[in-house]
Amino acid sequence: MANLDFFQLYRDIIAIPSISSTDPAWDQSNQGVIHLLADWFSALGFRCDITPIAGLPGKFNLVATLGEGEGGLLLAGHTDTVPYDAGRWSKDPFKVTEEGNRLYGLGTIDMKGFFAFIVSALQELDLGKLQKPLRILATADEETTMAGARAIAESQAIKPDYAVIGEPTGLVPVIMHKGHMSESIRITGRSGHSSDPANGTNAIEIMQQVLTNLMSLQQELKEKYNNTHFKVPYPTLNFGAIHGGDSANRICGCCDLHIDLRPIPGVAPQELIGMLRQNLNPVHECHPGCLHISHLHEPIPPYACGEDSPLIGEAEQATGHAAEAVNYCTEAPFIQQLGCDTLVLGPGHIAQAHQPDEYLDLSFVKPTREVLQHLVKRFCL
Numbered sequence: 091m092a093n094l095d096f097f098q099l100y101r102d103i104i105a106i107p108s109i110s111s112t113d114p115a116w117d118q119s120n121q122g123v124i125h126l127l128a129d130w131f132s133a134l135g136f137r138c139d140i141t142p143i144a145g146l147p148g149k150f151n152l153v154a155t156l157g158e159g160e161g162g163l164l165l166a167g168h169t170d171t172v173p174y175d176a177g178r179w180s181k182d183p184f185k186v187t188e189e190g191n192r193l194y195g196l197g198t199i200d201m202k203g204f205f206a207f208i209v210s211a212l213q214e215l216d217l218g219k220l221q222k223p224l225r226i227l228a229t230a231d232e233e234t235t236m237a238g239a240r241a242i243a244e245s246q247a248i249k250p251d252y253a254v255i256g257e258p259t260g261l262v263p264v265i266m267h268k269g270h271m272s273e274s275i276r277i278t279g280r281s282g283h284s285s286d287p288a289n290g291t292n293a294i295e296i297m298q299q300v301l302t303n304l305m306s307l308q309q310e311l312k313e314k315y316n317n318t319h320f321k322v323p324y325p326t327l328n329f330g331a332i333h334g335g336d337s338a339n340r341i342c343g344c345c346d347l348h349i350d351l352r353p354i355p356g357v358a359p360q361e362l363i364g365m366l367r368q369n370l371n372p373v374h375e376c377h378p379g380c381l382h383i384s385h386l387h388e389p390i391p392p393y394a395c396g397e398d399s400p401l402i403g404e405a406e407q408a409t410g411h412a413a414e415a416v417n418y419c420t421e422a423p424f425i426q427q428l429g430c431d432t433l434v435l436g437p438g439h440i441a442q443a444h445q446p447d448e449y450l451d452l453s454f455v456k457p458t459r460e461v462l463q464h465l466v467k468r469f470c471l
C-alpha cells in the first residue's frame with residue numbers, strides 16, 4: 091500500500107456519514123465506512139470479512155485479519171456516530187477542518203478517526219513477521235443498541251487473547267465501567283368516575299407503593315455494594331420519568347415509571363432485575379395483574395478487565411498513565427465475551443464526544459501511534 095497520508099485517511103472516513111439513531115429519520119447505513127475500511131486493511135494485506143447484522147438492513151460488521159490461528163491482539167472500534175445538531179456546529183461535520191492544532195469533524199474522536207490511527211501506526215511496522223494474528227473489528231450501531239458488538243459476541247467468530255477498544259479515553263487505560271439498564275414499570279388499574287373510589291383502581295395510588303419500595307431498594311444497593319474504583323461506589327437507581335392519568339375527575343387507570351439502573355462490575359443485569367422483582371413483589375401480591383416490568387432497551391452489562399492481565403501493565407507502561415474506571419458505557423462487556431482481556435484506550439477526550447464541533451487534539455497523534463505500535467509489537471510480533 092502506498093504510504094497513505096494520515097490526514098487524508100482522516101478526511102476520507104469522516105466524509106462518509108454513518109449516523110446511527112433510534113429515530114429512523116436520522117438512522118443511516120454504515121456500509122460506506124465498512125467498505126472504506128475493507129479497502130484500507132486489504133491494502134495492508136489483511137483478509138476482510140464483512141458480516142450483515144441480522145434484522146438490521148444496511149448495518150455491517152467488519153473483521154480484518156492478518157496472520158493465522160487464534161489468539162493475538164484485536165483492535166476494535168465502532169463505525170457509527172451520533173446525530174449532529176447542525177445549528178450548533180460552526181463547521182461542516184463531514185469535512186475535516188484543521189484549525190488551532192485540532193481536527194474538527196463528526197467522529198474524529200468518537201471514534202471513526204481511531205481506524206486512521208491504526209492504519210498509520212501499522213504502516214510503520216514490519217507486519218511480515220507476525221507471530222500471533224492481528225485483527226481489526228469495526229462494529230455497527232454502538233451509539234444505539236450495540237447490535238454489532240452483541241452480534242460478534244454471540245457468533246464467537248474470533249478468539250483473540252487481548253482486545254483494545256479505541257474510544258476517547260484521553261489515552262488513559264480504562265479497565266472498568268458500570269453497566270446501563272433502562273426499565274419501564276407500568277401499573278394498569280381501572281379508570282372510573284372520581285366521585286367514588288370504588289368506581290375503579292387508582293394506578294397512581296399503586297405507583298406510590300412502587301416508589302416507596304424502590305426507595306428502600308436504592309438504600310439497599312447503597313449499603314450492600316462498595317466498589318471504590320467509582321466515585322459513586324454502588325449500583326444506582328434513578329427515577330427518570332413518570333406519567334399517569336389524564337384528568338382530575340377521573341380515577342387514574344394507568345401510570346408509567348421509567349427508571350435507570352447502573353450495575354457495578356460483579357453485579358449482572360439479571361441479578362438487579364431479580365432484586366427489582368423481589369422488591370416489588372408485595373405490590374404484585376396486593377394488586378395481582380396490575381404490575382408490569384419491561385426493558386426500555388436491552389441491558390448493557392458492567393465491565394471489568396481482570397486485574398492480573400498483562401494488557402493493563404503494558405498499556406500503563408506505554409501511556410504513562412495508571413489504569414482507571416470511567417462512568418460511561420462502551421462495547422467492552424460484549425467484546426470481553428470473546429474470551430479476551432479487554433481494555434478501552436484511545437485518543438481524544440470523552441468530554442468532546444457527542445458535542446458540536448467535536449475535535450481531535452493533534453497532540454494525541456504521535457503518542458497514540460506509539461502506543462498502538464507498542465501493543466502490536468508486544469502481543470503479535
Ligand SMILES: [Zn+2]
Binds near residue numbers: 168200201232257258
Ligand atoms: Zn464511542
